Amino acid sequence: MTPSWRKPAGMLAILLLILVWCVAIASLSGTIGRWHGAAQLLFYLVTGIVWIAPLKPLLRWMETGRWR
Structure with missing residues (x-):
C-alpha cells in the first residue's frame, strides 16, 4: 500500500490555516x-473554537479523498 499525497498536503494546509488564523x-x-475584559474573553473563546470548523472536511478529504 503506497502512502497518499493527501496526508502531507492536508498537514501543510492545517498548518497554513493555523498560521493565517493566528496572524488575523x-x-x-x-x-x-x-x-472590556469579559468581551475580550468571549471574543478569544469564540475565535479559539471557530478555527476548528474547517478541519472536519479537510480531515475527511485527507482520509477518503472526498469532501462530503
Missing part, C-alpha cells in the same frame, strides 16, 4: 485590547 486574530489585538 493577532492583528486585531490592538482593537480587542480596548474592549
Whole structure:
C-alpha cells in the first residue's frame, strides 16, 4: 500500500490555516485590547473554537479523498 499525497498536503494546509488564523486574530489585538475584559474573553473563546470548523472536511478529504 503506497502512502497518499493527501496526508502531507492536508498537514501543510492545517498548518497554513493555523498560521493565517493566528496572524488575523493577532492583528486585531490592538482593537480587542480596548474592549472590556469579559468581551475580550468571549471574543478569544469564540475565535479559539471557530478555527476548528474547517478541519472536519479537510480531515475527511485527507482520509477518503472526498469532501462530503
